Amino acid sequence: xADPILDIRGLSKSFGALKATDDVSLDLRPGxxxxxxxxxxxxxxxxxxxxxxxxxxxxxxIRLDGRSLSGVDAxxxxxxxxxxxxxxSSVAAEFTVLQNVVLAAQGASGATFRFFRPVxxxxxxxxxxxxCIAQAGLTGRENVPAAExxxxxxxxxxxxxxxxxxxxxxxxxEPMAGMGTEGAxxxxxxxxxLRHRAPIxxxxxxxxxxxxxxxxxxxxxxxxxxxxxxxxxIRADPEVQRVYLGEEA
Amino acid sequence: xxxxxxxxxxxxxxxxxARAQIVNAALALGLIGFGVGAWAMGETFLVTLATKVAILxxxxxxxxxxxxxxxxxxxxxxxxFGLGGYTAGILAHHALNYTPMFEWPVLFEGTTxxxxxxLVAMAVGALAAAVIGALSLRTTGxxxxxxxxxxxxxxxxxxxxxxxxxxxxxxxxxxxxxxxGLNTLDPIQFFGLVVALLLAVxxxxxxxxxxxxxxxxxxxxxxxxxxxxxxxRPGGVLLxxxxxxGAITALAGALYADxxxxxxxxxxxxxxxxxxxxxxxxxxxxxxxxxxxxxxLYIALEHLLGGVSDHWQFFFGLLLLGVVLFARGGxxxxxxxxxxxx
Numbered sequence: 001x002a003d004p005i006l007d008i009r010g011l012s013k014s015f016g017a018l019k020a021t022d023d024v025s026l027d028l029r030p031g032x033x034x035x036x037x038x039x040x041x042x043x044x045x046x047x048x049x050x051x052x053x054x055x056x057x058x059x060x061x062i063r064l065d066g067r068s069l070s071g072v073d074a075x076x077x078x079x080x081x082x083x084x085x086x087x088x089s090s091v092a093a094e095f096t097v098l099q100n101v102v103l104a105a106q107g108a109s110g111a112t113f114r115f116f117r118p119v120x121x122x123x124x125x126x127x128x129x130x131x132c133i134a135q136a137g138l139t140g141r142e143n144v145p146a147a148e149x150x151x152x153x154x155x156x157x158x159x160x161x162x163x164x165x166x167x168x169x170x171x172x173x174e175p176m177a178g179m180g181t182e183g184a185x186x187x188x189x190x191x192x193x194l195r196h197r198a199p200i201x202x203x204x205x206x207x208x209x210x211x212x213x214x215x216x217x218x219x220x221x222x223x224x225x226x227x228x229x230x231x232x233x234i235r236a237d238p239e240v241q242r243v244y245l246g247e248e249a
Numbered sequence: 250x251x252x253x254x255x256x257x258x259x260x261x262x263x264x265x266x267a268r269a270q271i272v273n274a275a276l277a278l279g280l281i282g283f284g285v286g287a288w289a290m291g292e293t294f295l296v297t298l299a300t301k302v303a304i305l306x307x308x309x310x311x312x313x314x315x316x317x318x319x320x321x322x323x324x325x326x327x328x329x330f331g332l333g334g335y336t337a338g339i340l341a342h343h344a345l346n347y348t349p350m351f352e353w354p355v356l357f358e359g360t361t362x363x364x365x366x367x368l369v370a371m372a373v374g375a376l377a378a379a380v381i382g383a384l385s386l387r388t389t390g391x392x393x394x395x396x397x398x399x400x401x402x403x404x405x406x407x408x409x410x411x412x413x414x415x416x417x418x419x420x421x422x423x424x425x426x427x428x429x430g431l432n433t434l435d436p437i438q439f440f441g442l443v444v445a446l447l448l449a450v451x452x453x454x455x456x457x458x459x460x461x462x463x464x465x466x467x468x469x470x471x472x473x474x475x476x477x478x479x480x481x482r483p484g485g486v487l488l489x490x491x492x493x494x495g496a497i498t499a500l501a502g503a504l505y506a507d508x509x510x511x512x513x514x515x516x517x518x519x520x521x522x523x524x525x526x527x528x529x530x531x532x533x534x535x536x537x538x539x540x541x542x543x544x545x546l547y548i549a550l551e552h553l554l555g556g557v558s559d560h561w562q563f564f565f566g567l568l569l570l571g572v573v574l575f576a577r578g579g580x581x582x583x584x585x586x587x588x589x590x591x
């Protein structure tokens with residue numbers, strides 16, 4: 001088996017008496033979509049934020065390509081290729097689509113303190129940015145301000161920005177949230193193709209999408225991973241049915 | 250309200266951009282025309298008034314870099330303005346009184362050369378902004394406003410209680426400092442010098458806004474979380490902007506000291522910090538020429554309304570209220586058309 005790109009061991013995080021993350025271990029291997037599911041309040045967002053570097057764990061370790069990420073902040077992790085999308089779309093609303101993706105390409109380049117040349121004529125950033133916009137299916141929308149995009153388009157913009165980071169892995173927090181059936185299916189097709197660029201850790205509530213797209217699924221309940229396996233194994237797991245899938249039925 | 254016009258892609262929004270450029274050109278030509286016209290008619294006082302507008306516009310341009318582009322509401326920019334003024338005053342004071350400023354490691358007797366004074370003033374402003382910025386940028390929102398105000402007040406009270414350079418009474422500059430090849434005491438020549446500096450500063454800010462640095466700075470205003478997520482730390486970007494901003498505002502302070510041939514703690518007072526903010530709100534925060542439009546309007550109203558009533562600031566307050574409520578893009582947003590969003 002190939003070495004995992006992301007390797008999480010014994011991660012724990014408490015807020016007072018609440019164990020939001022309780023001894024979580026999981027990994028993300030090349031080429032896979034690994035879905036993280038669980039009822040509301042299971043600690044999915046807290047886990048994602050520890051991986052992305054927005055909050056620090058109390059214990060445990062996160063490794064990216066074998067390198068420990070302790071002491072590396074969110075910006076540093078992004079530069080190492082951790083491409084994150086947010087539960088609520090997070091883009092620069094006044095910028096155009098192109099400006100947003102150029103910003104991401106600039107972040108990946110690591111060269112922000114340049115004061116003279118116009119950034120929007122810098123082909124070292126524009127060319128990859130246009131390429132990523134095309135891959136995310138936003139061609140023709142380059143000069144539209146992000147604030148004027150439809151919800152689904154803004155999700156695609158976040159994907160385009162993630163691509164511009166030259167990702168080692170995608171960390172996608174509920175990308176389907178708030179999308180209609182059609183939109184969710186189209187975005188699913190997009191994610192389906194992305195796994196070969198970099199593996200995806202996918203937090204998602206849309207169970208159709210999860211079982212259709214995922215190679216592996218981990219179930220988080222009260223901060224603990226209660227099961228990890230293929231979609232079929234998870235569907236058949238009596239513990240999972242009791243704590244999670246049962247609730248929905 | 251938006252600064253995104255600066256970095257907008259060259260295609261797609263041509264009409265609106267062209268209109269903003271016409272407004273900008275009209276503002277610049279209006280200032281130059283007013284100054285030259287007043288000079289031609291022998292109205293020396295009005296030339297001086299136009300010079301004052303240009304200097305305050307430079308100070309406002311410094312603030313606009315952090316407020317309009319970076320979204321940082323600094324309520325302490327009088328600190329840099331006053332430090333620039335005192336730099337000019339102190340350097341000239343020593344040179345004119347033949348009292349060396351320091352003798353070690355080399356003898357330094359002060360200077361009356363404007364280019365030297367400008368460079369020293371900008372260095373002092375940049376240094377102060379680096380220290381104040383590094384501490385203030387740990388906070389955001391209303392705390393940032395309050396901590397920048399507090400630093401400004403500290404420097405204000407320091408100036409008041411330091412008798413060596415005039416304390417509360419301020420420090421006169423008996424002869425306006427010199428610039429090679431110019432007679433700076435001739436109002437129109439000094440006006441020309443100040444306008445050239447104003448245009449250079451606005452050109453510098455336009456260049457910065459379009460650069461990679463400017464893109465990150467404007468992203469920091471809109472969404473710091475997103476900036477982090479693409480691998481750029483907002484703190485460093487904002488601090489560099491703050492330092493450049495402090496240097497620009499200090500340059501304006503040095504010019505203002507030379508205009509009045511006098512420096513006093515009032516240049517450091519929070520009233521001045523507030524006036525700079527008002528210029529930008531009036532002109533249209535984040536617009537390149539907002540400080541010129543705002544300072545011009547403010548000085549014109551002070552002059553015209555001040556002639557009618559001692560309580561001119563009451564009527565000015567009404568105007569400001571109107572702008573905030575009904576024309577949030579300020580004068581330039583009103584004339585050039587704002588963007589629908591932001």
